[in-house]
Amino acid sequence: MxxxxxxxxxxxxxLAVTHSLRYFNAASSGILNVPEFVEMGMVNDQVISHYDSITKIKVPKQSWMKEYFNKQYWDSTTENLRYAEEVSKVNIQTAQMRFNQTGGMHFNQDMYGCVWDDETGFTDGFHHIGYDGIDLLAFDLKTETWIAAVPQAFNSKLKWESNPSNIEREKLYLTQECIEWLKKYLDYGKTTLQxxxxxxxxxxxxxxxxxxxxxxxxxxxxxxxxxxxxxxxxxxxxxxxxxxxxxxxxxxxxxxxxxxxxxxxxxxxxxxxxxxxxxxxxxxxxxxxxxxxxxxxxxxxxxxxxxxxIGVVVALLAIVAVVVGVFIWKKNKNKKGFHPTSTSDTDSDNSGKGVQKT
Missing domain, CATH: 2.60.40.10 (Immunoglobulins)
Structure with missing residues (x-):
């Protein structure tokens, strides 16, 4: 029976229904036959967009993304990501110098976004940066400062905090713009996302x-x-x-x-x-x-x-090496206690905005 x-x-x-918008940027060096830069946008753990350094074009991964967003949207976000790609190359070189490394395979990971509970209205925003599987920096919305997880990241912390407009822009995106875009995506893709x-x-x-x-x-x-x-x-x-x-x-x-x-x-x-x-x-x-x-x-x-x-990134992007770097870093980040902190409709959703020169 x-x-x-x-x-x-x-x-x-x-269980409460919490929605999320996340962007994963993964840059690599010293690895053959894989893109040196990839960005993946995800809503509720579903991939909605993809960009890589081989195609150099941001493309939709959901039918509703094709339906609701015009050429101007894709052109503007593609331009943002081409710039982020160039910055990521410099960042890997900077990290290698700060960690006294020469050659070899290296990964730079950038994850940012927000979450929203549609029942309570509670929101969180987060921005984490990692390198070769370890934490580098995390933005703290409560103190509006960058937390340097290792001494090699301290110079970047000082550089970014020295410009108040950078801090304000980071806060504005994580607490307002990201939430607005998340709600917009949820509405457009409600038949699948909700x-x-x-x-x-x-x-x-x-x-x-x-x-x-x-x-x-x-x-x-x-x-x-x-x-x-x-x-x-x-x-x-x-x-x-x-x-x-x-x-x-x-x-x-x-x-x-x-x-x-x-x-x-x-x-x-x-x-x-x-x-x-x-x-x-x-x-x-x-x-x-x-x-x-x-x-x-x-x-x-x-x-x-x-x-x-086993990994949505592996299936959709087919770049195993880069993805392994991203997810190893994510697991290490969770173990080390970095968590999301409490937290205008334009033609761009700020794809690539997380990548800053270190």
């Missing part, structure tokens, strides 16, 4: 002694909680949480692993609970022998699922 339940009212309450799609939940196990994996996939938006309960109480012991990953159809997946003996889960009530932002229902899969899919028999979950793309 299928033990798949949908509860109308969850214990944890509904949709909700419930998850498909499965329990997977490689061998009888392996951890039991709760796999939620096909959900949208990306905000999700996947957790285990034991006898109706949240259970965190011997639980390992995976990252949110992208599917090839624009939805997301996430896995949570529970290490428990068959004797233990057969004698207790274990269940995996999944909650997706914007969907009030909780999706629950009860841990029973009949619910577990294995690959030590004919039922192999690795061959029955949809093809999954």
């Amino acid at each position: 299928k033990m798949y339940l949908i509860l109308l009212f969850g214990i944890h309450g509904a 949709r909700t799609v419930p998850p498909s939940v499965s329990l997977l196990q490689k061998t009888p002694s392996s951890p039991v994996t709760c796999h939620a996939t096909g959900f949208y938006p990306s905000g999700v909680m996947v957790f285990w309960q034991k006898d109706g109480q949240d259970h965190h012991e011997d639980v390992k949480y995976g990252e949110i990953l992208h599917n090839d159809d624009g939805t997301f997946q996430k896995r949570t692993h529970l290490t428990v003996t068959p004797e233990e889960w057969k004698n207790n009530n274990y269940q995996c609970v999944v909650q997706v932002a914007g969907i009030k229902e909780h999706f629950i899969k009860v841990l029973t022998e009949s619910e577990i899919q294995t690959n030590w028999g004919a039922n192999d979950p690795n061959t029955t699922g949809s093809a999954l793309i």
Whole structure:
């Protein structure tokens, strides 16, 4: 019997729907056959635009972007990015000099944008800069200053803070212009960006002694909680949480692993609970022998699922080396405690505005 339940009212309450607009700039040197500069625009983790140093043209990645924005928009943002590309080359040379490096492969990463909660009205803005997988600088909106994470970044901090107009422009974009553009994009692309799609939940196990994996996939938006309960109480012991990953159809997946003996889960009530932002229902899969899919028999979950793309950047840009640099830096940034800080309709959305000479 299928033990798949949908509860109308969850214990944890509904997840808030937070929307985001982010730009990722990745510059590289010493790497053959990949663009030296790439920019990717993302709304709610969906790629909306792309530019690279090979094509030198900013292009839409969503049909609604093609429909709502004219040639003037694409020309102006392309011009911004061509300038940002040239600045990024200088920045890598400057960083190499400050870190006493000669030659080799190097990455410069720039991530900036904003988030907005459409229920509470809460907003955040952020701007982080990294180099070769480490933090360099982060803008603090509360103090209106740049935080230098390493001594090599201190000169840039002093340079940027010495010009009040630069600080004011940074603050204006993160607190106002970025939010306005985010709302504009959400309105134009609401059929895809503001949709909700419930998850498909499965329990997977490689061998009888392996951890039991709760796999939620096909959900949208990306905000999700996947957790285990034991006898109706949240259970965190011997639980390992995976990252949110992208599917090839624009939805997301996430896995949570529970290490428990068959004797233990057969004698207790274990269940995996999944909650997706914007969907009030909780999706629950009860841990029973009949619910577990294995690959030590004919039922192999690795061959029955949809093809999954581990990194959206890899899939869309096909520049593995640059992307690895961006995401390694993002993970390191999160570990080191750099977080977003509290935070006019023109023909340009400020693509490339994050790149400044260091």
